[in-house]
Amino acid sequence: MSSEDAAPYKEVLKGFQQSLGQQGINATFDEYLLQGNSGKASQAVQEAKQKGTTLLVTVGTLATQTAIKEAGDIPIVAALVPNPDDLKTGNATGVGLDFSPETQFQWLQKLVPDAKTVGVVFNPKKSASRIEAATQAARSLGLTLVTKQVETPQALTDALNGLVNDVKVLWAISDSTLFSPQTAESVLLFSFRNRIPVAGLSTSWAKAGALYALDRDYLDLGAQCGEMAGKILQGAKASSLPPTTPRKIIYVLNLKIATHLKLDIAQPLIDGAQQVFR
Numbered sequence: 001m002s003s004e005d006a007a008p009y010k011e012v013l014k015g016f017q018q019s020l021g022q023q024g025i026n027a028t029f030d031e032y033l034l035q036g037n038s039g040k041a042s043q044a045v046q047e048a049k050q051k052g053t054t055l056l057v058t059v060g061t062l063a064t065q066t067a068i069k070e071a072g073d074i075p076i077v078a079a080l081v082p083n084p085d086d087l088k089t090g091n092a093t094g095v096g097l098d099f100s101p102e103t104q105f106q107w108l109q110k111l112v113p114d115a116k117t118v119g120v121v122f123n124p125k126k127s128a129s130r131i132e133a134a135t136q137a138a139r140s141l142g143l144t145l146v147t148k149q150v151e152t153p154q155a156l157t158d159a160l161n162g163l164v165n166d167v168k169v170l171w172a173i174s175d176s177t178l179f180s181p182q183t184a185e186s187v188l189l190f191s192f193r194n195r196i197p198v199a200g201l202s203t204s205w206a207k208a209g210a211l212y213a214l215d216r217d218y219l220d221l222g223a224q225c226g227e228m229a230g231k232i233l234q235g236a237k238a239s240s241l242p243p244t245t246p247r248k249i250i251y252v253l254n255l256k257i258a259t260h261l262k263l264d265i266a267q268p269l270i271d272g273a274q275q276v277f278r
Contacts, residue, residue, distance in 0.1 A: 023226070122175055161190070211253070216246045
C-alpha cells in the first residue's frame with residue numbers, strides 16, 4: 001500500500017521487490033495506490049485481509065496508520081513514516097523517514113563546524129519525546145539545543161524571531177505543523193535575513209534555500225524493508241525486529257546560500273554531495 005504516487009514511494013517499492021528477489025523469495029504482490037485517500041486505504045486493508053495476505057508493506061503515513069488500526073494479525077513492514085516510534089505495535093516494524101538525532105548533529109558539525117548552538121521549533125503535542133532525545137544527543141556532542149514550543153503555523157514567525165540572538169543554525173525537523181510546503185517560505189526567509197543557516201529536511205528544502213539537507217537513498221531504504229520482510233516471511237515476528245532509521249545517507253548543498261551566509265564549505269564535502277545548487 002502506497003500513500004502517494006510520488007517518485008520516492010515508487011523507489012521504495014522497487015527496492016523492496018528487488019530485495020525479495022535477491023533473497024530468492026518468490027512473492028505475489030498486490031499493489032494499492034491510495035493517492036492520499038483514507039477511504040481507499042481502509043478498503044485496501046479489508047481486501048488484503050479477505051485475500052489472506054501474509055504481509056502488508058506500507059509506504060507513507062496514511063497507509064501505515066490505516067494498516068496499524070485495521071490489519072489485525074497481519075504483520076506490517078512500513079516505510080516513509082516520520083517517527084519509527086509509531087511502529088512500536090505488536091505487528092509492525094519498518095524503516096522510519098528520519099535519521100537519528102546523533103547522525104543529524106554529526107553532519108551538522110561537519111558542515112557548520114562553528115555552530116555550537118542549534119535552534120529548533122517544535123510542536124510539543126507531536127515531537128516532545130524526539131526533542132528530549134535530541135537534547136541529550138546534542139549535549140553528548142558538545143552542542144546546545146535551544147528549543148521553542150510552537151503549536152500553530154501562525155505562531156511560527158514569532159518563535160523563530162525569538163531564536164535570533166541565541167542560535168547559530170536552525171534545525172528543521174519532520175513536524176508537519178511547522179515545517180511544510182506552506183511554511184517553508186517564512187522559515188527560509190528568516191534564515192536569509194538573519195544569516196542563520198537552516199539544516200533542511202530534504203533536497204527540495206536545500207534547493208529552496210536551506211544550506212544543506214540530508215536525504216535518503218529511497219531504493220536502499222526499500223531494500224532495508226525487503227530484508228525485514230524476508231525475515232518475517234521466514235518465520236520471524238515483526239515485534240522481534242526493532243524499527244530502524246535509513247542506513248544510507250546522501251546530502252545536498254546550496255553553495256549560493258553558503259556564500260550569502262559567508263560560510264566556507266570544505267572542497268571534499270562539496271565533492272561528496274549528491275547534488276550542489278550554485
